[in-house]
Amino acid sequence: MPILWLFLIVVAIALVGYVLGRSRALQSAGGDSRNLHSLPAFYGANVALKVIVPAFGLLVIWLLVQPIYVNSQVSGMIPDTAIKEGSSRGLVLAEVRRTATGLDNAVAQGALTEDVARNARADFTDMTQRLKDAGQVVTSNITQTVLRGAQSYRIMNSSGYRIMSIAVILVALAGAAISLVQTNADYRARNVVEQGIRVLLLAAASIAILTTIGIVLSLVFNTWEFFRLYPASDFFFGTTWAPSFSGRGGASDLGILPLLWGTLYISVVALLVAVPIGLFAAIYLSEYASPAVRAFAKPLLEVLAGIPTIVYGLFALLTVGPLLLGVFGDGGLGWMKAGTAVMTAGLVMGIMLIPFVSSLSDDIINAVPQAMRDGSYGLGATQSETIRQVVLPAALPGIVGAILLAASRAIGETMIVVLGAGAAARLSLNPFEAMTTVTAKIVSQLTGDADFASPEALVAFALGMTLFVVTLGLNVFALYIVRKYREQYE
Known part of the structure; x- marks a missing residue:
């Protein structure tokens, strides 16, 4: 399911939950809002918050974790013998991702059916020829290992997005159901909503700090890895800049x-x-x-x-x-x-x-x-x-x-x-x-x-x-x- 559709479904559940929460609160008070602890709008907002926050939180975490998991799984499927001299596992993975994109485009153009694109036993020569005919061979280093890895990459991503969509919708529905059960005339909806908004504002304020920390850590770790491969003295005091990607650093x-x-x-x-x-x-x-x-x-x-x-x-x-x-x-x-x-x-x-x-x-x-x-x-x-x-x-x-x-x-x-x-x-x-x-x-x-x-x-x-x-x-x-x-x- 596309992310936009999933977003709209969660928003729709939140809007329906807002209306149901508001009406349920008034119903529990006999139709008189003066018998409620909070204004009716707070009861609706309580339901909407408990739908949106957990659902979108799960969505964001899933979108961050899934690429890491899929890359690690596909990387484990690539044997060391498939990595040529002068290449690396990272470059092979890049070829796998590009080939997976080519398979997606070929399926969209009708050059391949979804069943053939997923079939691990499909003829390698036939598939590569179809990709070439569709103009989707974006790498000259496509091998059988790369093609099979691309098929696995597509399958795992597709399955992950399908499970994610179901999980996000279930979390949204569960949040709506729990908050509707809690809704009654004595429920302190205003306190809960204001505390929830306060937490959201704190999270928004923390994004800048966390982003800065993430930037610094990514620089530090990768810089440390660079100095493990290249002398720091040559980097800071060298007067020549002549990188050579074929030299693996030795000729650079x-x-x-x-x-x-x-x-x-x-x-x-x-x-x-x-x-x-x-x-x-x-x-x-x-x-x-x-x-x-x-x-x-x-x-x-x-x-x-x-x-x-x-x-x-x-x-x-x-x-x-x-x-x-x-x-x-x-x-x-x-x-x-x-x-x-x-x-x-x-x-x-x-x-x-x-x-x-x-x-x-x-x-x-x-x-x-x-x-x-x-x-x-x-x-x-x-x-x-x-x-x-x-x-x-x-x-x-x-x-x-x-x-x-x-x-x-x-x-x-x-x-x-x-x-x-x-x-x-x-x-x-x-x-x-x-x-x-x-x-x-x-x-x-x-x-x-x-x-x-x-x-x-x-x-x-x-x-x-x-x-x-x-x-x-x-x-x-x-x-x-x-x-x-x-x-x-x-």
């Missing part, structure tokens, strides 16, 4: 220094563009602009934040790169060899970061008490002196926070770097040369068939962990600056 140079240098270099160029322009724009909008100009200019400036990064990347590739090449290339100063360079990505990224700096700095400057300005004017200071010596120092902690947000955004940017800066991992001070960043290489290392038994794929987690530590250090430093200067105005 995975030094992070070129990537880290490219990340910081491009981010610095972007901040050199965004911070002055954004800060000056914020000062003008908050201190000098008339209400009419501010009402027009501020939303127009913030439109930049809503432009997709892929559009900025295309702008860098098609407009800014050729423009810089015409000025600094062979036709001009001769410094630039191609349109993809640190300067190209840095300029475009700086344009993207302007609204992050200007909008937040504007809000912070406006939050400075007017009494501080009035006091400065009363002492004879001019408007520019007041801004330099009173407003900006008072707003400095917030401005540092805005710059930090822009820096974090720059460090994590990918599309502008891929299209504007190139893919060359090098250590160079020339801003007109192509470089790359940590995020761009994370994407490239995990593109295609990711074999998580090799250093070349696991290095993506080490790169992500390094980037996480760098941004965490930036946050700690910014917190120090904020606390140091905030004490002067408390």
